[in-house]
Amino acid sequence: MQKEVLIADSLSVSFNHQTVLDEVSFSVAKGEVFALLGGNGAGKSTTLKTFLGTVSPHSGIAKVMGLNVTSEIDKIRAKVAYLPESVTLYGHLTGVENIQYFLALAQVNCTDADIEQALKRVALQQNAWHKKMSFYSKGMRQKTAIALALLRNAPVLFLDEPTSGLDPNAIDEFNQLIANLATEGTTVFMVTHDVYGACHIAHRIGLLDQGKIVGMFERGGQTNIDTEAVHAAFSARNRP
Amino acid sequence: MSIFSNFSREAKFLFKQKHLWAFYAVVVCLSAFAVYSGISEANHQQATIERLLEKEAIDRENVIAKQKDYGSAAYYTFHLTYSEPSAMAFAAMGQRDIYPWKHRIRMLALEGQIYETDADNPELSFLGRFDFAFLVSILLPLFVILLLHDLRASERSAGRYDLLVVTAKNQHSLWLSRAVILSLSLAAALLIPFVVGAIVSQAPFADVVLMVLVVLAHLLFWMVISLVFVTSKKAIKQSSAQIASVLLSVWLLVTVLVPVVSDLVINKMVTGPSGGEIMLTQREAVNDAWDLPAEDTWTEFLKTHPQWQGKTTMDSPFFEWKWYYAFQQVGDQKASALATAYRDAIIKKDQLAGQFALLSPPMLTQRILSAIATTDTQAALVYQQQIRQFHKSLREFYYPLMFNKAEFSLETLKAQPQYSTYERAHKKHMENN
Ligand SMILES: Nc1ncnc2c1ncn2[C@@H]1O[C@H](COP(=O)(O)OP(=O)(O)OP(=O)(O)O)[C@@H](O)[C@H]1O
Ligand SMILES: [Mg+2]
Numbered sequence: 001m002q003k004e005v006l007i008a009d010s011l012s013v014s015f016n017h018q019t020v021l022d023e024v025s026f027s028v029a030k031g032e033v034f035a036l037l038g039g040n041g042a043g044k045s046t047t048l049k050t051f052l053g054t055v056s057p058h059s060g061i062a063k064v065m066g067l068n069v070t071s072e073i074d075k076i077r078a079k080v081a082y083l084p085e086s087v088t089l090y091g092h093l094t095g096v097e098n099i100q101y102f103l104a105l106a107q108v109n110c111t112d113a114d115i116e117q118a119l120k121r122v123a124l125q126q127n128a129w130h131k132k133m134s135f136y137s138k139g140m141r142q143k144t145a146i147a148l149a150l151l152r153n154a155p156v157l158f159l160d161e162p163t164s165g166l167d168p169n170a171i172d173e174f175n176q177l178i179a180n181l182a183t184e185g186t187t188v189f190m191v192t193h194d195v196y197g198a199c200h201i202a203h204r205i206g207l208l209d210q211g212k213i214v215g216m217f218e219r220g221g222q223t224n225i226d227t228e229a230v231h232a233a234f235s236a237r238n239r240p
Numbered sequence: 241m242s243i244f245s246n247f248s249r250e251a252k253f254l255f256k257q258k259h260l261w262a263f264y265a266v267v268v269c270l271s272a273f274a275v276y277s278g279i280s281e282a283n284h285q286q287a288t289i290e291r292l293l294e295k296e297a298i299d300r301e302n303v304i305a306k307q308k309d310y311g312s313a314a315y316y317t318f319h320l321t322y323s324e325p326s327a328m329a330f331a332a333m334g335q336r337d338i339y340p341w342k343h344r345i346r347m348l349a350l351e352g353q354i355y356e357t358d359a360d361n362p363e364l365s366f367l368g369r370f371d372f373a374f375l376v377s378i379l380l381p382l383f384v385i386l387l388l389h390d391l392r393a394s395e396r397s398a399g400r401y402d403l404l405v406v407t408a409k410n411q412h413s414l415w416l417s418r419a420v421i422l423s424l425s426l427a428a429a430l431l432i433p434f435v436v437g438a439i440v441s442q443a444p445f446a447d448v449v450l451m452v453l454v455v456l457a458h459l460l461f462w463m464v465i466s467l468v469f470v471t472s473k474k475a476i477k478q479s480s481a482q483i484a485s486v487l488l489s490v491w492l493l494v495t496v497l498v499p500v501v502s503d504l505v506i507n508k509m510v511t512g513p514s515g516g517e518i519m520l521t522q523r524e525a526v527n528d529a530w531d532l533p534a535e536d537t538w539t540e541f542l543k544t545h546p547q548w549q550g551k552t553t554m555d556s557p558f559f560e561w562k563w564y565y566a567f568q569q570v571g572d573q574k575a576s577a578l579a580t581a582y583r584d585a586i587i588k589k590d591q592l593a594g595q596f597a598l599l600s601p602p603m604l605t606q607r608i609l610s611a612i613a614t615t616d617t618q619a620a621l622v623y624q625q626q627i628r629q630f631h632k633s634l635r636e637f638y639y640p641l642m643f644n645k646a647e648f649s650l651e652t653l654k655a656q657p658q659y660s661t662y663e664r665a666h667k668k669h670m671e672n673n
Contacts, residue, residue, distance in 0.1 A: 049402065052402070052406045053406075054402045054405060054406065074410075077405075077406055077407075077408075077409075078409070080406070082402070082403060082406045082407070084399070084402055084403050086399055088398050088399045088400050089400065090253075090400075092256050092257050092258075093253075093256060097256070101249070101253055102403075102407050104245075104249045105249070105404070105407050105408045105409065105414065106407045106408070106409060107409045145403075152407075
């Protein structure tokens with residue numbers, strides 16, 4: 001296995017004395033696509049936010065590219081791109097203006113051509129580029145935010161339910177995009193409850209239930225992870 | 241990247257919001273209105289002075305022409321005293337709304353004439369006229385709070401906060417540059433009408449610069465307070481409404497509570513006679529003098545005017561002008577202790593108010609603006625002294641004529657003192673050259 005880019009070591013998080021993550025440990029290698037799968041409220045987003053420093057661990061260690069989230073978060077943030085769970089950008093700006101603004105905020109230099117290319121890659125219809133974002137549909141917002149994440153050119157991508165709101169075509173294109181990025185060496189950490197999607201693109205799937213990793217599934221060579229097995233494990237955990 | 245690029249990025253970003261433009265337009269209108277009404281009030285006061293002066297010049301000729309002796313000439317001649325609004329008064333009317341800025345006086349006992357229009361003791365009122373000073377000291381903090389309270393909370397409630405924080409190279413410089421852009425725009429909206437007003441009023445450059453600096457300092461204070469609180473760890477879980485209510489409490493505390501309490505405390509600590517008391521004391525002394533033996537009046541009068549010793553004999557046992565003016569003088573002498581106490585109390589109150597103002601930036605701002613515009617308590621007291629000085633010169637003019645029984649001549653009368661201020665004399669001088 002290659003050098004580990006993400007490390008969670010006995011990571012615990014609690015909100016108001018309620019344990020949300022309980023001694024979670026895993027690691028993600030460079031160029032790997034790792035999907036964290038689990039039901040609602042399992043703690044997926046919390047895990048992701050711990051790596052981004054917007055949630056503080058109660059105990060344990062979280063590292064990104066060897067940098068500790070509790071002490072070196074500013075350095076970490078310069079190396080990651082983040083796609084939030086529910087995308088809201090600025091309604092009073094157009095899609096392009098939003099991207100320009102956030103890139104300026106990150107102090108990333110990008111030409112208009114780069115932005116156009118990224119928007120084409122995520123297949124956002126061209127007539128929407130210069131429309132105010134408040135007129136965008138959920139999927140259009142999602143595509144814009146994905147384009148923004150791509151433009152960051154970050155070595156690590158954190159994606160919280162990236163395909164939610166996307167139509168089947170867009171999902172296919174997105175999956176292709178992620179696969180390409182991974183081959184180029186980008187590390188992808190994504191959170192989802194879409195079993196099939198996860199099996200399709202992930203190299204590895206961690207199953208999270210009530211703050212604990214309860215299963216780990218790995219791709220065998222060129223064959224995708226077995227959807228049936230993951231589904232069975234997922235359903236067993238999430239049956240009422 | 242430089243601070244400047246942060247600012248230009250945020251400026252471009254913020255000013256794409258239409259509601260901000262609308263807000264600043266309202267502030268410009270308010271400021272323009274405050275400046276406009278200040279200028280028209282100053283013009284009105286100036287015009288009133290000019291009108292009264294013109295009227296007085298005409299009246300004076302008519303009155304003097306009818307006189308046969310100096311006593312009645314002094315009795316019937318009114319003199320307008322005034323304190324002209326400074327070129328900066330339009331921005332801060334200050335104490336000119338509380339203390340009178342014009343008095344028509346005669347050579348009769350003076351203290352009663354000064355306090356006639358002032359029967360109710362002027363209190364240190366705080367919330368006053370809607371002028372530029374009011375806008376800048378009382379309303380400016382509210383504008384800042386309105387603009388900055390949801391700087392961070394609005395991003396949280398919109399669900400953008402995490403993305404912003406993760407994306408921004410430096411989170412603090414993001415909030416700071418937004419706050420600075422919003423505050424600077426507010427300063428521009430407030431100050432542009434003010435500067436136009438200052439040019440129209442031909443205000444001295446240094447005073448204008450000073451006022452601008454005071455406004456910026458006050459703005460900076462509220463920006464820092466808001467920013468520190470808005471971006472504090474404590475405020476991270478609070479809604480914008482909660483943050484706004486905390487900031488508004490601070491505003492209420494320093495804008496309303498501190499002035500009201502300090503007013504109470506000051507009035508408890510310092511007590512002085514009222515203007516009405518002074519007027520009554522002086523009037524009683526004058527009224528009583530009619531029934532007292534003339535000797536009593538002369539004794540009192542000679543205490544302060546020994547040079548007229550031996551010239552107090554009266555031709556008539558019932559009335560003579562020099563005796564009449566002597567007991568007017570004695571009336572002032574009897575009221576003088578009270579007048580001094582009144583003045584001392586006002587000075588003491590003003591000093592204490594100045595100290596309390598250190599607890600209240602809005603109060604402090606208003607005081608400094610009034611001081612720059614020479615519309616403060618100090619200026620009102622200076623004017624009172626100018627009246628006393630002028631009245632004294634009237635007496636010095638008339639006493640020799642009366643006590644030495646000078647031949648009545650209209651020519652002599654024309655040389656009687658005229659009230660003027662340094663500014664007015666200076667202006668005349670410049671016009672003549
Ligand atoms: N800021 C917070 N304060 C308090 N509790 C929180 C906070 N964020 C998350 N939680 C709690 O932590 C638990 C896990 O939340 P999390 O958002 O990580 O779930 P998730 O796996 O992403 O779920 P979903 O699939 O619905 O997005 C939930 O019970 C949630 O109520
Ligand atoms: Mg989630």
